[in-house]
Structure formats: structure tokens, C-alpha cells
Amino acid sequence: MQKELIGYGSFIEGTYGKKLPQVSVPDFGDTLLFYAGRYALKYLIKRIQATTLIDTIWMPQYYCPFVKEWMNHEFDTIKYYYVDPFDSESEIDWTQFTSTKDLVMVNNYWGLKNTDIPNGERPIIIEDHSHGWLSKGSLNSKADFCFASLRKTLPIPMGGIAWKPKSSKSNISLNNPDVFDSYTGENPMNEAWDTILGSMELKATCTENAQKERYLEQYMNGELMVRSIYEVYEVSAAHADFIKQYIHTDFNSFKKKNVDYTYPKLEKSDTFKIVRHETKAPFGLLLAFKSLDALNDLKKHLVANKIYPALLWPKNDLSTTYTYLLNIHMDYRFDTTDLNYIITTINNWITSNK
Numbered sequence: 001m002q003k004e005l006i007g008y009g010s011f012i013e014g015t016y017g018k019k020l021p022q023v024s025v026p027d028f029g030d031t032l033l034f035y036a037g038r039y040a041l042k043y044l045i046k047r048i049q050a051t052t053l054i055d056t057i058w059m060p061q062y063y064c065p066f067v068k069e070w071m072n073h074e075f076d077t078i079k080y081y082y083v084d085p086f087d088s089e090s091e092i093d094w095t096q097f098t099s100t101k102d103l104v105m106v107n108n109y110w111g112l113k114n115t116d117i118p119n120g121e122r123p124i125i126i127e128d129h130s131h132g133w134l135s136k137g138s139l140n141s142k143a144d145f146c147f148a149s150l151r152k153t154l155p156i157p158m159g160g161i162a163w164k165p166k167s168s169k170s171n172i173s174l175n176n177p178d179v180f181d182s183y184t185g186e187n188p189m190n191e192a193w194d195t196i197l198g199s200m201e202l203k204a205t206c207t208e209n210a211q212k213e214r215y216l217e218q219y220m221n222g223e224l225m226v227r228s229i230y231e232v233y234e235v236s237a238a239h240a241d242f243i244k245q246y247i248h249t250d251f252n253s254f255k256k257k258n259v260d261y262t263y264p265k266l267e268k269s270d271t272f273k274i275v276r277h278e279t280k281a282p283f284g285l286l287l288a289f290k291s292l293d294a295l296n297d298l299k300k301h302l303v304a305n306k307i308y309p310a311l312l313w314p315k316n317d318l319s320t321t322y323t324y325l326l327n328i329h330m331d332y333r334f335d336t337t338d339l340n341y342i343i344t345t346i347n348n349w350i351t352s353n354k
Contacts, residue, residue, distance in 0.1 A: 006206050007306030008338060009329040011219055012155045013203035020332060021250040026139050027166065028146075030174040033235045033243060034160035035189050036226055037130050037149025038067050042074055043232050044126055044145045044162055045103065046179045051172050054124070055101040060085070063107065065315040066227055074230060086275050086288045086322050088112035097123045106143065110275060110283040111135040111252070117142040124170070131283040134252055144170040152283075153331075154246040157196035158189070158226070158239070161247075181231035189233055196222035251331060252281035258330035258339055259285055265343045267350040272298075273322060284330045285342075288322040294353075295324045301349045302328070307342055 006013075034040040048054060057078045059068065062085040072078055081097075084090035085107070092115070097104055102123035106115045111132025117125060127143035129135065133153045138146065143165060150159035164174040195218055202215035235243070259282055263274060271294045275286035289295040295311070302309055312325045328342065 003338065004306070005209070006203055006212060007308050008334065008342060009308035009310075010216075011200070011203070012153075012331065012333070013200045014155050015246075015332070018332065021253060022248050023134060023250045025248055026134070028139075028163040029166045029168070031161055031163040032174060033240050034147075034162065035158045035193070035233065035235060035239075036151065037128070037147055037160040038070055039232045040147035040149075040160040040162040041067075041071070041105070041126065041128070042230075043179055044147060045075065046232070047174070047176050048103065048124060048145075048172055050176060050179065052124075053101055054103045055099050056103070058097060058102060058104040058123070060105065060107050062109075062313070062316045062318060064313050070227060070230070082318075083107075084320055085109045085318075086273070086320070086325065088275075088277050088280075091116055094118045094122065099123065108132040108135065108137040108141075110286055111137065112275070112277045112280050112282055113137060115141070115143065134248075134250070135280065140167075141165045142167040142169075144168050144172075145174070150243060150247065153251050154243070154249070155200070156243050156246060157193050157200060157222070159235075159243045177234075179232070180234050183231075183233060187233065187236050188229065188231065189236075189239075192222050192225035192229065193239060195219075195225065254332040255284065255330050256281035258334060261336065262330065262339055262343055265347075267347045269350045269353075271350075271353060272326075275325070282330075283327060285328040287326045287328070289324045289326065290322055292324050295326050297353070298346070298349050299326060302345060305345045307345055 034043065057075055058081050059078055061080040061082050083092050092106060100121050100123060103126065104123045105126045105128060107128045114137050115127060125143040127141050127146045129138035129146055130149040130152050132138055133148045133150060145162060145164055147160065147162040150156060150161055199215045199219035199222060202211055206212050206215060259276065262285055263276065272287040272289045275288050276282055299309055309326050309328045312327050
């Protein structure tokens with residue numbers, strides 16, 4: 001009954017008391033928790049800059065526009081490079097980075113990519129696993145440093161992580177307390193944390209439309225707070241304990257099982273392709289479109305049926321055939337009844353647009 005009100009998807013509200021499977025505790029090497037992935041990334045860059053000069057910071061062209069804007073506020077040497085985000089086998093052209101003092105941020109897109117780290121002289125490499133937490137790519141990375149936005153996957157209000165992989169060739173240590181910003185009095189992140197946590201609790205117990213409007217507004221208010229905070233603060237002990245209770249939960253097994261169930265039941269469409277891998281767990285049901293109008297039309301149809309997908313991401317200029325991505329959540333919140341409803345809703349749209 002509650003799903004008829006809150007719908008399917010949107011931000012993760014909690015586990016509803018479900019006992020979820022855990023993975024064997026991975027040995028990432030040195031790790032540090034943060035309040036969001038962007039704070040982990042900024043920390044890593046500042047940590048590296050404390051030891052060595054960085055000429056240019058390279059980011060993938062296809063990336064979250066809010067984080068791109070946030071990063072451009074903090075660093076003035078950012079440039080962008082192209083790699084196909086919808087082809088798990090596409091590789092980065094490393095010849096375009098000519099200096100060992102460059103820093104290249106690479107993305108494990110949707111948990112499906114394994115970045116081929118070049119041998120010999122190369123730039124400094126930081127790998128983003130925000131959409132592939134606990135994927136094979138994150139567990140076996142050979143980058144110098146890695147980070148992830150944990151709140152993309154875990155039922156937590158805020159959270160990010162940085163680590164130095166065991167295979168890292170960097171001689172720079174991860175931990176340097178001097179890189180963190182200091183504060184006096186109350187933790188500056190408390191308000192954003194409490195605001196988003198409150199919205200999660202409202203969603204988990206929502207029984208009427210007025211509450212739905214309130215938790216959506218409250219969640220967005222918390223997000224706006226995160227976007228406006230540029231300092232990197234240490235995560236408090238209480239917040240760290242909250243994050244750690246979910247950090248080794250096997251959310252990927254649900255995604256893999258649900259996508260494998262859904263994929264063969266979808267009608268064929270010339271309007272989009274499904275981005276997937278036979279053996280890897282994707283971030284969700286990933287539909288790559290050639291046309292933004294077609295994507296928006298399907299999105300409108302889904303929302304009308306209370307299925308809330310995410311556009312990943314707007315404001316990115318690509319020259320490839322497929323240029324826009326719609327993600328439909330496939331996580332532990334949904335059983336086969338829910339998946340059948342999602343499948344039928346998508347198939348109805350495909351049939352009506354043939």
C-alpha cells in the first residue's frame with residue numbers, strides 16, 4: 001500500500017528492518033570516510049598537492065554537472081577529456097595526457113568499467129567508484145587513489161570514502177589531518193545530515209501525500225546545503241558509526257538479480273539501448289537514449305505511474321550516437337511484483353512508440 005503512495009525509486013529511505021547479506025570485509029588498504037564523494041575527491045587532490053605540483057586536473061567530460069560546477073569553484077586548472085560512458089569496453093586515450101604532473105580522474109561508469117592503468121611514466125590517477133561501490137573494479141583498482149560517494153548506494157543521509165588501493169604505485173600516504181578544515185563549536189555538517197536523515201525517516205513512514213511533499217522538499221533542502229559547503233570536515237564518530245553499519249552490505253547482489261530478471265522481459269526498442277554486462281552488477285536498469293525528447297517522454301510516462309528514475313546526467317555534451325542515460329533503480333527495495341510492474345510500464349511505452 002505504501003508503494004502506491006511513495007512510488008518506486010527516488011532516494012533510498014532505509015532497509016525496513018530487512019536483514020541484508022554482507023560481503024567479506026574487503027582489504028582496501030588505507031581508508032578515510034567523508035560526508036560526500038566530492039569532499040573525498042577534494043581531500044585527495046589537496047593531499048597530493050601538499051606533496052607534489054599538479055599542472056592540470058583532468059575530469060571526464062560526461063560527469064555529474066553539480067560536482068563539475070563545485071570542482072570548478074575549488075580548482076582553476078580543470079580540463080575535460082572524452083571516454084564513452086555507455087560502453088564498458090571503451091578505453092581512455094592516455095596519450096592525450098603529456099605530463100606526469102597532470103592528475104586524471106577516471107570513472108568506473110555504472111560499476112561496469114575496469115580502467116586499464118598504463119605502466120611506466122604516466123599522470124597521477126584517481127578513480128571514482130561512486131556508481132560501483134564494492135564492484136570488482138573498486139576492489140581491484142590499480143589507480144593511485146580511489147573515492148566513492150557511498151550515499152548513492154547505502155541507506156545513509158551522507159557519506160563518502162577515499163582509499164589508497166593495495167596496488168597503488170604512489171609514494172604519497174593517504175592520511176594527513178592537516179588537509180581537513182577546522183571548526184569550533186558544532187560540526188558544520190550536522191544540519192545537512194539531520195535534514196536529509198529526517199527526509200529519509202519521513203519517506204519510510206509516509207502514509208499521505210502531504211508527508212510525501214514534505215520529505216521531497218526536505219531532501220532537496222539538504223542537497224542544496226551539501227552543494228553550498230566547500231570545506232572538507234572530518235566525519236564525526238557518531239556519523240562514522242552510522243555509515244559503517246551498511247558499508248559492507250552486499251547491495252550489488254540485489255541489483256544484479258533484479259536487472260537479470262528484468263532485462264529479458266523488456267520489449268525490444270530502437271529508441272534506447274540497455275547498458276549492461278553479462279557478469280557485472282550495474283548501478284541500476286540503465287537506458288541510454290539517442291534523443292533527449294524520447295528520454296523525457298519515457299520519464300514522464302514512468303513518473304505518471306509513480307516510477308521515479310534519474311537522468312544521469314543532464315548538461316553533458318557528447319558526440320556519440322547515444323548521449324543521455326536514464327537509470328531506474330533495481331535495488332533491494334523491490335521484489336518480483338514490483339519488477340513486473342516496472343516491466344509492464346516500460347513495455348507499454350515501448351509498444352505505444354513503435
